[in-house]
Amino acid sequence: MVMITYIEPNGSEQQIDVPEGWSLMQAALSNGVEGIEGECGGSCACATCHCYVDDTWAERLPAAADNELEMLDNVAAERRPTSRLSCQIKASADLAGMVVRLPDVQS
Amino acid sequence: MNAPIVIVGAGQSGLQVAESLRSEGYDGPILLVGDEPCLPYHRPPLSKAYLAGEADEAQLTIRAPAALAKKQIECVTGVSVVAIDREARAVHLSDGRTQAYAGLVLATGSRARPLPVPGADLAGVFALRTLDDTRRIATALEAARTVVVIGGGFIGLEFAAVAAKQGKQVTVLEAADRLMARVVAPPVSDFYARLHRDHGVAVELGAQVAGLDGVAGRVSAVSTADGRRFAADLVIVGIGIVPNTELAEAAGLTCERGIVVDECARTTDTQIVASGDCTARRLPGGALLRLESVQNAVEQGKSAAAALMGRERPFAAAPWFWSDQYDVKLQMVGLSAGYDEVVIRGEVEARRFSVFYFRAGALIAIDAINEAGVHMLGRKLLDKGHRLAPEQARDPHFELASALT
Numbered sequence: 001m002v003m004i005t006y007i008e009p010n011g012s013e014q015q016i017d018v019p020e021g022w023s024l025m026q027a028a029l030s031n032g033v034e035g036i037e038g039e040c041g042g043s044c045a046c047a048t049c050h051c052y053v054d055d056t057w058a059e060r061l062p063a064a065a066d067n068e069l070e071m072l073d074n075v076a077a078e079r080r081p082t083s084r085l086s087c088q089i090k091a092s093a094d095l096a097g098m099v100v101r102l103p104d105v106q107s
Numbered sequence: 108m109n110a111p112i113v114i115v116g117a118g119q120s121g122l123q124v125a126e127s128l129r130s131e132g133y134d135g136p137i138l139l140v141g142d143e144p145c146l147p148y149h150r151p152p153l154s155k156a157y158l159a160g161e162a163d164e165a166q167l168t169i170r171a172p173a174a175l176a177k178k179q180i181e182c183v184t185g186v187s188v189v190a191i192d193r194e195a196r197a198v199h200l201s202d203g204r205t206q207a208y209a210g211l212v213l214a215t216g217s218r219a220r221p222l223p224v225p226g227a228d229l230a231g232v233f234a235l236r237t238l239d240d241t242r243r244i245a246t247a248l249e250a251a252r253t254v255v256v257i258g259g260g261f262i263g264l265e266f267a268a269v270a271a272k273q274g275k276q277v278t279v280l281e282a283a284d285r286l287m288a289r290v291v292a293p294p295v296s297d298f299y300a301r302l303h304r305d306h307g308v309a310v311e312l313g314a315q316v317a318g319l320d321g322v323a324g325r326v327s328a329v330s331t332a333d334g335r336r337f338a339a340d341l342v343i344v345g346i347g348i349v350p351n352t353e354l355a356e357a358a359g360l361t362c363e364r365g366i367v368v369d370e371c372a373r374t375t376d377t378q379i380v381a382s383g384d385c386t387a388r389r390l391p392g393g394a395l396l397r398l399e400s401v402q403n404a405v406e407q408g409k410s411a412a413a414a415l416m417g418r419e420r421p422f423a424a425a426p427w428f429w430s431d432q433y434d435v436k437l438q439m440v441g442l443s444a445g446y447d448e449v450v451i452r453g454e455v456e457a458r459r460f461s462v463f464y465f466r467a468g469a470l471i472a473i474d475a476i477n478e479a480g481v482h483m484l485g486r487k488l489l490d491k492g493h494r495l496a497p498e499q500a501r502d503p504h505f506e507l508a509s510a511l512t
Contacts, residue, residue, distance in 0.1 A: 019165075026166045032174030039405050041149030041167070042156065045429040045438060046401075047483065067436060067479050074483030 002091040002098075006051075008034045009104040018091040024100060025049040025087035035102030042087040047071040048106040049086040054099040058082040061089060077103030109135050110207040111181070112415060113198055115188045115354065116214035117141025119150060119401060120383030122169060123408025124212045125180045131416045135209065137180045140200065142187035143237060146170065151401055153241045154265040155431045158248075159272070164238065191358040193376060210378055210415045213366055214408070215351035217384035217399065222257060222344045226319030231326040232342045235262055244343065251275060251341035255329045257316050259286040261430045263345035264299065268432040271306045278337050279303065280314040280329065290428075290439070292449050292462055295474050299432070302458075306433060311335075348399060350385045363387060365397045370421035372411035380414045382407035388422070396442075400428050425489035427482070438482035441472030441489050450500040453478060461485075463500040470495045487511055 001017035006028055008014065018027040028036040028049075037048035044067055053061065061084065064072065068088050072079060086100065112128060114121045117139045125137050141147070148167040156162040175182055190199040197207045219234030221227065233244050244266075248254070254270045256263040259281030271277045279286075285296035286303075300310045315332040319342065329337045352362040361367040361375045365387030372380045383404040387395040406422040413420035427440045435458055446464035453460030453476075461481045464472040473485035484507050488495055495510045 022166055029169055030165075030171045030174065032170055032177050037405075039401050040429070041152045041401070042162070043151060043429065043431060043436075044479075045436070067477070070478070070480035071483060073480055074487070 002093060002096050004091065004095065005097075005099045006033045006035075007099065007101040009102055010034070020091050020093065022091050023087045024051065024089045024091065025085070027091065028086060028102075033102070035104070035106070036086060037106045038087060039107075040087075044068055044071060044085060044088060046107075047075050047085065050075040050077060050103055050106060051084055051086045051100040052080055052082045052103065053084050053089075054101070055082060057095070057098045058084075060094070064088065075103075076105045076107050110196070110209040111136035111138040112210040112212065113188075113206060113208040114139045114212040114214055115198065116212075116216050116351075116383070116385070117143070117147045117182055117184065118214060118216050118383060118404065119147060119169070120216070120404035120408045120411075121212065121214035122147040122180075123405050124214060124380075124382060124411045126178060127409045127412030128415065129178050129180075131412050131418070133412075133416060138206065139180055139182040140186055140188055140198075140206075141182065141184045142201075143239070144185045145238060146172065146175070146182060146184065148238055153238065154235055154262055154269070157238075158241055158245055158266065158269045160245075167238065188354060191354055191379075193358055193378070196378065208378075210380070212411055212415070213355055213360075213374070213379065213381040213385060214383045214404075214411075215354060215366075215381075215385040217348035217350045219344065220347040220349050222316065222319075222346060224316055224318045226321060226326065227344070229319055229321040229326040229342075230324055231321075231340060232319060232344065234344050235266055236348075244341075247341050248273065248275070253338050254278070254341045254343070255280060255337050255339035256343045256345065257329065258345035258347070259283075259310070259312075260289070260345055260347070261287065261428075263343060264303065264432050265430060266343050266345065267303060267308050268306070271303070271308050272433070275341075277307070278309040278311060278339075280311050280316055280331065280337070282313070282315045284312050286310065286312075290443070291437075291474055292443065292446070292464065294449070294451055294455070295437075295462055295476070298455060298476065299437075302433060302435060311337075348384065350387070350397065352385060355381065355385075364395055367395065368407075370410070370423065371414045371419050372407050372422070373414050380411040382411040398426050400426065402427050425486060427486060436477055436479070438475045438479060439472065440475075440482055440485040441470070443472035443474070446471060448497055450497050452481075452500055452503065463495070463497070465497050468497065470500075481507065484508060484511070
């Protein structure tokens with residue numbers, strides 16, 4: 001399990017133990033975290049699982065693929081340098097303690 | 108206790124209605140009734156990541172029980188609704204119970220269209236629709252060597268890609284003269300035929316299946332009307348879906364290619380809404396539109412919840428779909444039927460291009476192949492009614508984004 005903190009649009013924090021190999025989107029949906037839709041089920045096809053990764057963690061993640069970057073260019077909320085699609089971030093031991101913030105709109 | 112809002116069907120659309128009722132401010136009881144033995148799950152990954160072994164069942168489940176409980180959504184599984192009594196405002200359940208409702212949602216989904224030929228009921232012949240189907244297919248696929256896919260649509264081709272990647276000998280039989288003929292233009296069909304052939308899949312077009320042969324009750328071959336025979340120890344049938352309208356029809360609701368609803372997901376009974384694959388939406392012009400997609404399940408679900416709360420939240424966005432085959436992502440927006448002009452932009456050989464569809468000079472749809480940015484831009488263009496001329500799409504130096512202003 002990898003502990004990830006999600007900060008919902010209203011500011012409340014949810015600490016969730018994410019099984020290794022799960023995406024941050026899957027864990028958020030499963031636990032009913034507010035602020036993530038994840039309509040397409042993790043296919044990088046809907047851009048409704050947008051999150052902001054805290055600065056210190058953003059650079060430690062594997063780089064986003066072209067497809068993810070193109071989807072990120074079109075997210076509903078503000079696109080920032082730390083924007084990622086949470087379906088493309090897989091939980092692994094080295095991400096323990098990571099904090100992600102969820103935007104107030106996804107679609 | 109007050110009667111709950113009863114949602115028939117615990118798929119993605121049924122769950123969406125339940126959650127949207129909460130976000131619309133409804134604080135009464137909600138009962139979600141599903142005939143599958145499991146909680147609502149993501150269906151699209153079944154023919155993709157799940158079958159490829161990249162996601163397990165727990166990852167497909169949309170909400171864990173605690174998340175449903177938090178929103179006070181009661182979900183009963185393995186139970187179907189057998190009849191609706193509109194006068195009494197109650198449904199009869201397969202476990203013998205009668206359940207009163209304050210409002211009723213039909214999110215009954217669809218089932219695989221059965222193959223109308225002899226031998227379709229042999230062991231080793233599967234439709235790919237539910238988690239249970241997929242579980243059994245995954246097991247059968249391990250032991251299979253020769254696989255025949257009947258139907259060259261999204262489901263069949265996604266399955267063919269997974270099977271080919273696992274080193275199986277795969278044949279796709281498509282009755283039409285090209286793949287995905289119902290939804291894409293010839294250049295896209297041709298691209299996908301080549302893509303599959305490059306991966307060793309035999310793509311047989313104009314192949315009308317006449318029957319399936321078996322040995323000791325297990326499928327062994329598929330025969331076509333022109334007398335060809337294809338050996339098979341696993342057959343996947345992907346020839347479309349049938350909307351589950353029987354309950355609605357028996358209850359006297361108007362059904363035509365689906366449960367007929369308006370743009371706000373309302374049926375002909377003010378207490379009953381319907382959403383997802385089971386519906387046919389009456390467009391302002393009078394035509395009926397049946398969409399089989401996640402977007403439809405979600406957006407109509409939101410409309411249905413709002414309608415039960417007495418609000419109008421029409422589903423008006425351009426339809427979008429996607430399909431993953433090998434390392435190629437097809438993303439489609441709009442409905443291309445009735446196009447009179449096609450523009451191809453990008454590099455087909457590099458597997459990165461888009462097809463723009465026009466009718467009378469107006470953009471009506473875009474199929475993007477490995478061009479997510481073009482797809483997303485297309486959604487904005489179509490949703491907001493921006494103009495893009497064919498010659499602009501054709502001009503490689505024209506910035507598509509400039510059409511948004």
